[in-house]
Amino acid sequence: MGALIGWFCHYTPVEIITALGFIPYRLLGREGNTPRADTYLVGNLCPYVKSCLETAIRQELPPLAGTVIARSCNAMIHLASTWPRYGGQGATLVLDVPRRLDEEAVLYYSQNLRRLAGELAWLGERQLEDSLLWQAIDAWEEQRSYWRGLLAARARGEICLSGSDVMAWLDGWQTCATAAGRDKGQAGSAAIEQQSRPDFRGRPRLMLAGSILPAELPALIEEWGGWSVFEDACNGRRFLLAEVARETGDPYLHLARLYLGGPPCPRMVADQTRRQQYWAGVVDDYQIDGVIYHVMKFCDAAIYDFRAMKDFCDRRGLPLLRLDGDYTGGARGQWQTRVEAFLEMF
Amino acid sequence: MDIYQLIRFHLAGPLRRRAFKSPWAYRLLKQLVAAQKKRYSWQAAYELLLNTIDQVAAAYLQQGPVVWHNVFFPTEILYGLGLVPFAPEAAAAVAVGLGVAEEAFRVAEGDWVSGESCSFHRLAYGCDRAGYLPPPGAVVCSSHLCDAAPQSLAAAAGYHHVPFYLLDVPHRQDAAAINYVARQLKSITFSLADALGVPWDQERFQEALLASNTAREHLLAVNRLRRQRPACIRGDEAHGFIYLMLAGFGSEAAAAVYRQLAAELEQRWREQRRAVPEERARLLWLHLRPYYPTEIFNLLEQEAGAVVVFEEMHHVYWEPLDPARPFYSLAGKVLSHHGLGCMSRRIEAILAMVDAYQVDGVIHFAHWGCRQSTAGLRLLQDALRDREIPFLNLEGDCVDKSKYAPGATRTRLEGFLEMLRAV
Numbered sequence: 230m231g232a233l234i235g236w237f238c239h240y241t242p243v244e245i246i247t248a249l250g251f252i253p254y255r256l257l258g259r260e261g262n263t264p265r266a267d268t269y270l271v272g273n274l275c276p277y278v279k280s281c282l283e284t285a286i287r288q289e290l291p292p293l294a295g296t297v298i299a300r301s302c303n304a305m306i307h308l309a310s311t312w313p314r315y316g317g318q319g320a321t322l323v324l325d326v327p328r329r330l331d332e333e334a335v336l337y338y339s340q341n342l343r344r345l346a347g348e349l350a351w352l353g354e355r356q357l358e359d360s361l362l363w364q365a366i367d368a369w370e371e372q373r374s375y376w377r378g379l380l381a382a383r384a385r386g387e388i389c390l391s392g393s394d395v396m397a398w399l400d401g402w403q404t405c406a407t408a409a410g411r412d413k414g415q416a417g418s419a420a421i422e423q424q425s426r427p428d429f430r431g432r433p434r435l436m437l438a439g440s441i442l443p444a445e446l447p448a449l450i451e452e453w454g455g456w457s458v459f460e461d462a463c464n465g466r467r468f469l470l471a472e473v474a475r476e477t478g479d480p481y482l483h484l485a486r487l488y489l490g491g492p493p494c495p496r497m498v499a500d501q502t503r504r505q506q507y508w509a510g511v512v513d514d515y516q517i518d519g520v521i522y523h524v525m526k527f528c529d530a531a532i533y534d535f536r537a538m539k540d541f542c543d544r545r546g547l548p549l550l551r552l553d554g555d556y557t558g559g560a561r562g563q564w565q566t567r568v569e570a571f572l573e574m575f
Numbered sequence: 576m577d578i579y580q581l582i583r584f585h586l587a588g589p590l591r592r593r594a595f596k597s598p599w600a601y602r603l604l605k606q607l608v609a610a611q612k613k614r615y616s617w618q619a620a621y622e623l624l625l626n627t628i629d630q631v632a633a634a635y636l637q638q639g640p641v642v643w644h645n646v647f648f649p650t651e652i653l654y655g656l657g658l659v660p661f662a663p664e665a666a667a668a669v670a671v672g673l674g675v676a677e678e679a680f681r682v683a684e685g686d687w688v689s690g691e692s693c694s695f696h697r698l699a700y701g702c703d704r705a706g707y708l709p710p711p712g713a714v715v716c717s718s719h720l721c722d723a724a725p726q727s728l729a730a731a732a733g734y735h736h737v738p739f740y741l742l743d744v745p746h747r748q749d750a751a752a753i754n755y756v757a758r759q760l761k762s763i764t765f766s767l768a769d770a771l772g773v774p775w776d777q778e779r780f781q782e783a784l785l786a787s788n789t790a791r792e793h794l795l796a797v798n799r800l801r802r803q804r805p806a807c808i809r810g811d812e813a814h815g816f817i818y819l820m821l822a823g824f825g826s827e828a829a830a831a832v833y834r835q836l837a838a839e840l841e842q843r844w845r846e847q848r849r850a851v852p853e854e855r856a857r858l859l860w861l862h863l864r865p866y867y868p869t870e871i872f873n874l875l876e877q878e879a880g881a882v883v884v885f886e887e888m889h890h891v892y893w894e895p896l897d898p899a900r901p902f903y904s905l906a907g908k909v910l911s912h913h914g915l916g917c918m919s920r921r922i923e924a925i926l927a928m929v930d931a932y933q934v935d936g937v938i939h940f941a942h943w944g945c946r947q948s949t950a951g952l953r954l955l956q957d958a959l960r961d962r963e964i965p966f967l968n969l970e971g972d973c974v975d976k977s978k979y980a981p982g983a984t985r986t987r988l989e990g991f992l993e994m995l996r997a998v
Contacts (some may be wrong), residue, residue, distance in 0.1 A: 271941070271949045273691065283865040288791035300746050303722045307950035310918035314954065323917075325752075328718050328725070333762075334743065337755040341745075380737070498725040499741035501733070524689070527946070532692045536732075539687060551687070 232294035238301045239468040240326045242484045244465045245346045248365035249353045255280045255403035260558040269315045273527045275304035277441050278322025285316030295320035295352055322348050328488045329499035339485035362480040373469045384515045393448035403442050429456040433575040439523035459515045462503035467492045485530035520550040526555045548574050601632040619836035626828040634661040639869035640771040641710040644820035645724040648717045649905045654825030656773050662822045663699035668866040670702050671974045693944035694975040696727040712771050713737050719744035720914050721948045732877030738770050746916040756906035768956050781898040789896045793930020800840040802932050807843040811872035814864050817888045824985040834971040855880035856995045861887045861939040862948045867976040879992050885932040901947040918951035922958045934966040936995050967991040
């Protein structure tokens with residue numbers, strides 16, 4: 230069994246980690262407050278980042294050979310500075326991710342990916358052949374393609390899947406500590422897919438959006454009478470990227486295009502038109518009746534992305550609800566009142 | 576009467592928005608300032624004010640294509656293209672003085688720009704939506720150091736239906752990063768020229784880079800003079816010149832103001848005119864200061880004789896620009912910022928300032944919502960503790976005076992001053 234490499238942001242190329250014989254392990258934080266992380270990072274910083282640091286300080290993580298931190302936002306930048314000193318085990322590798330999608334950015338990102346591969350190869354004391362990387366790219370694409378197919382079938386009404394199940398499976402898939410476990414998780418979800426699921430048909434079909442969604446949110450919304458049919462989040466649909474034409478040649482260029490060209494995160498500020506087009510596609514394809522936007526506290530990208538979502542919903546005549554959260558799982562009461570009032574609109 | 580009281584007195588109430596667009600208002604304002612010339616303790620500050628009024632007038636009267644920028648974007652490009660730069664973050668600080676902040680905050684919060692975000696951007700957002708800012712012809716923004724700026728400025732570009740150009744700045748400083756930034760700068764420059772119908776003038780562009788270099792040289796001279804004991808300028812006074820670091824490089828005016836300031840400092844040093852009667856401690860100030868009246872500097876400098884001898888914002892972190900390779904050298908400047916990348920870089924720069932300016936203590940003003948400056952403070956605190964340098968993290972807000980707690984601030988400052996005396 231290979232050693233685990235932790236990662237955070239969905240722009241992290243897990244293919245490189247896999248190709249080098251490591252197992253990518255997504256760090257999703259923990260439920261509850263973050264008193265120990267609060268002593269190292271200020272109060273008004275991303276609660277997800279602090280939650281991840283808290284798990285590391287409390288030694289709640291499996292043994293990690295290293296961690297890849299994509300410096301995708303200010304909170305991640307500070308985590309990259311803090312992690313090696315106060316939290317993380319093993320090596321800390323940082324990755325710069327462009328905030329735009331054009332050929333210059335793709336080229337630059339591909340150079341960064343090649344550098345990351347070199348650093349990880351050094352850590353694993355082995356060389357990374359392009360052929361191995363292509364194999365990993367194909368293997369990951371196969372799995373992502375499966376998930377995308379599953380979600381598309383849900384959109385077409387061919388299968389009835391709750392958002393809470395989808396999020397739970399995705400979380401499990403990203404944090405499987407072994408490759409075999411990940412395959413098993415996928416197989417398990419396929420089996421669950423065949424089982425009789427609660428029939429949510431007739432309920433308002435909702436898109437959940439945000440930077441990263443608390444795991445419990447889709448389940449709660451479904452408990453209160455909604456149906457989460459699309460999760461636009463770093464730990465939701467965005468992680469599944471989008472299909473791109475298989476290139477031959479430089480695998481790093483392919484990966485750069487794959488990741489930067491995927492569903493855009495709110496941080497991709499130069500790419501806002503594409504983000505709006507992405508929402509429009511989701512609303513049409515998934516027959517969305519309304520949107521619930523989870524604004525992670527102190528996430529600058531989410532604060533302004535919500536504004537853009539509001540304009541989008543106003544134009545489309547879609548009801549929109551804003552929920553604020555701090556990733557601790559402690560806002561249930563407040564959310565319930567607001568979600569129930571929102572669902573009464575339908 | 577300070578300049579803001581003066582403006583509020585003459586441009587009060589509903590006339591305010593209209594006054595911004597009236598050439599008469601600026602003429603009147605300049606005359607009022609000129610009439611008080613002798614009351615300015617620094618002629619450089621007087622010149623800076625007149626130049627700033629001219630720049631603001633150029634933006635409001637649309638004397639050229641107005642381009643909004645964030646305070647970390649290399650303004651040499653905008654001056655080099657003959658555009659009128661306008662920094663909404665700097666305008667937010669002015670809005671506090673003009674007494675429109677309360678209204679602007681209300682507008683922003685009513686439009687869902689929540690109180691968790693940086694108040695500079697919230698205030699600028701509110702001022703814009705309330706009609707206080709001059710409409711832009713284009714918006715440019717760099718992505719480094721601040722997550723709120725690109726978001727807020729992209730939203731502004733969308734609101735005004737004008738092009739938005741993002742300068743994506745990585746955190747490494749290697750050749751690949753310099754090339755990546757340089758290519759973007761070149762592309763942004765020519766896209767701006769195209770979009771705004773500005774003819775490309777290589778000579779003018781190079782002049783802007785030369786002006787930037789001249790300003791840099793004079794600022795270095797100012798900084799050298801500020802290293803000497805006793806201090807000849809109070810931090811309270813020196814803070815006023817930070818505006819040039821954020822919006823002035825590339826203009827002749829910035830070079831002139833720094834030249835004047837260096838000359839005045841030199842003269843005061845020769846005459847041994849001290850900043851305070853008895854210099855009891857020397858302080859380094861990190862980040863910005865509140866832009867509304869507080870007793871912070873009065874307490875530190877006038878009452879306790881603890882002079883702020885340097886501000887982090889005045890640190891010259893970049894090498895001279897090469898006019899023959901403008902985009903490459905501007906990329907180098909952008910990537911040289913000590914706040915970019917891992918925290919150890921900023922710590923190293925701050926420790927170098929501690930040594931160079933022989934400071935006895937460090938105060939960081941933790942502006943609410945500024946994750947860049949505040950998030951990694953624990954590492955800085957540890958580094959300063961290792962060197963046994965007293966450190967105070969003073970929490971507050973640069974532009975939202977409702978967050979200012981005078982009693983608590985005084986208590987914390989007095990505690991810090993006691994610690995300084997004990998060292």
